[in-house]
Amino acid sequence: MRDRIIEIIGTHGKNQGALIPVLKAVQRMNPRQYIPQEASQLVARIMGLRESEVYEVVSFYGEFSETPRAEHVIKICDSTVCRVNHHRELVDILEHTLGIRVGEASRDGKFFLEYSPCFGACDVAPALRIDDKVYGNLDRDKLEAILEAYRR
Amino acid sequence: MKKNVALITENFHHYIPPDLAGYKHFGGFTALKKALALSEEDLIERIEDSGLRGRGGAAYPTGKKMRQSKAYQDDIKYLICNADEGEPGTFKDRDLLEQDPFGVLEGMVITAYAVGATHGILYLREEYAHLLELLQGAMAAMRREGLLGQGILGTALDFDMTIFSGAGAYICGEGTSLIESMEGRPGRPRNKPPYTKAQGLYLKPTLVSNVETFSAITAIVKHPQGVFTGYGTQKSPGTKLISLCGNVNNPGTYEVPFGLTLEEIITELGHGVAGDKGIKFVQVGGISGPLLPRACLKMPLTYEDFDAEGLSIGSGAVLVVDEDTDILDFLDAVAAFFKHESCGKCTPCREGNRQLMNILKRMREGTALPSDPENIQRIAHTMKYASFCGLGKTAPTALLSAIKYCPEEIFMRRGQ
Incomplete structure (x- = not known):
């Protein structure tokens, strides 16, 4: 190091x-x-x-973490715009699919789930970021396909 | 009045950034050539005459700011493009940087010439890291063509720029906090004066302006006098980028002439509320802005109309919220945001946000104290007048406006 x-x-x-x-x-x-x-x-x-x-x-600063996360960090927007666009459903799908809660890493060390303030993707809310990449207009099918692509 | 116009956004989708030849094909860098043919004085006068005001939210007259900046002579003068677009509900700067980065960068070079800046920095928020490569590519292309560096376009102008990538903090949208973070410290605001114009980054004269302001400067100089001021009203000339979002059918960035009403923006540009639901309220200017009820939607979007109501256009965010949303849940999200983003430097903001959140929690749970309405006013008043910077001053805006416009939604909850 x-x-x-x-x-x-x-x-x-x-x-x-x-x-x-x-x-x-x-x-x-x-x-x-x-x-x-x-x-x-x-x-x-x-x-x-x-x-x-x-x-x-x-x-x-929000970008820095003092505690271990995972290979990929999934940041779910928790601000007003994504909330009125039902971001709760995204959280539920993610927590269910990955078997973890927000603030935890998946057992395979692949994903870490955290909330993030608005990252300016309100035109495609509800949105999330995986590392630096933004994904918007999400529904269950789209979200599962995205996770699958990262798993491969 | 034409609703959706293309002046600042005229190059959107016309070229694929960072294709410099494509940008030039649509008149790119003619504004810079025109600017360099003018004296610095005439150029600043041109911006003053346009009536352009800062598009980041504070709406300070841009020409005046340039004139003040020019007065501070030093061997190094910094010019910072504030792309720390952290105001929730706002994404128009992202669109400008993504769709027409050269329009922004050209405006920076023009400004550098006008005020005598030697070093440019584009402060890009961490959340826009996906734009980093594109912007670096755009700067490199300009350098190759002699549009950045020594002796720009064969003149005596020496100016180059770099990108500083932020680390995720809403407060860094405030000019002095942004500078603190560039110097490797937490983004806590500095005492003013000295203003950044006199002593900013590394205590050198520094001019900080918003992304959209630079794009507007390019558009103003590029087109014949009167084109920009041909839009809008007498007191609010020109156009404004609106970030339309929330429960609308067509969210997105729209360029509108000042004077359009919020209703026109929502129904004609946004194609109305999703699922044909009713509007509960609209939050204007981002999370630090007020919640306006339906009755206010006839208000024209101009500086003067908003000023008269004691409101601000802010960043130009228009967040539409339908009748299904619980206003207390919404206000809780606002309060949680400010509690998270308060830098902790001053007590009114640090403690005020915490206390407002506690009261909101009680209200949501139906255990509000009889004294809580008064507590809110007292705490909010202290925050508004005693906070160190704009974050704390504007943090209670949404709550206060909700109390003003829809008190029954706030205080007449079940069990109360």
Whole structure:
């Protein structure tokens, strides 16, 4: 992990302004899409920042997770527009199909389910994101087909 | 009045981004050429004359902002395109970046020339990471054609830009929070003054404007004088992008001239409410905006009409909510959002949102206290006037408007 982090910081630089891009890359290199405490400590040491300065950024922003997630993170929009477009049904289908609740990872380590604030896909609500990709106008059939494609 | 117009959006679907030749074919970068032929002073005057106001939500006059920015001379001046479109219900900037990125970037180069900016940054919200590659491609194409970099189009203008990808925080739509996050800190707003125009990113003069504002600048300069102001009303010239969503048949981004009523937008552009249901309310301007009952839908969408009602057009989101939705459930979603997104810096916002959520919970459960209506007013008042930034100031807007316009829905719940 140390070598990878040194490499990432080598690419982005040691200025504090590089902290968010560095943390994004650190999280991405982790197969479970999170930033372990040791990683934050290493980033702080190598960039010459205080541990608290790194930790408060990790804990402040929605994209960063301090706890292990999974290979793919499913983010269900929980904002007003998706709610009035019956996003509850999506949650039910996902929880049922994956056999987990929101905030949990599937047993095969493939999916992690979490709520997300609006990500600007209100024209195709109800919507969700799997990692960076947005899926909208979802119903049961579409959702199951999408999950199947990720399982393969 | 024509309902759906194409001025800022005139290039939508005409070329496939990032195809620069395609953009040029439809008049792309003629605005930049025209701008570079003008003096900076004349260019700013042109924007002032257009009456353009910032399209991110604050509606500050753009020409005035440019003039103020120009006055701050330094070796480095930053120009930031605020693409942290975090206002729930709003997605028009996403459409602009996706369908016509060059229109946005051209507006940035024009602005850089007018105010003397040396470095451009497009602050892209984390949630729009899927647009990153497209935008990088668009910038690279411009660099190859001499539209970015040293001596743009053979003039003395040196200006280049990069993309900063955010990390997911609604508060970063606020200019100083956005800058804090670029400097590697939590996105908590800074004290003003100094304004970012004087001391922004790394304490250098910094001009921050919304995506749509830059697209509008391109359209204004590209077309003969009077084209932009030919739309809209005298006090609200031009067009506005509307993000129409919720329980409508045809959700999407629409460019409308100012002066259209909300009803026209919903019935004629949105083709009415899905399932032919009645409208319970419409939330305008995003989650920080008011809930307007049916009776308000005849109101024209202009700065002056909204101002007169003490309302704001905000980002231009129009969220239609049908009669099946429970207004308290909706308000709970609003409150949960603000509680989650409050940065925690100031007490009125941090604690106010928490308390409003507690009261809403009691109201939904039918255990509201007799003093709760008064509690809401007291807490909301404190938030509105004592919060550090716009987030806390506008967080109680939806709840207060619901109480004002539909008190029976709020206070006459079963068991109360």
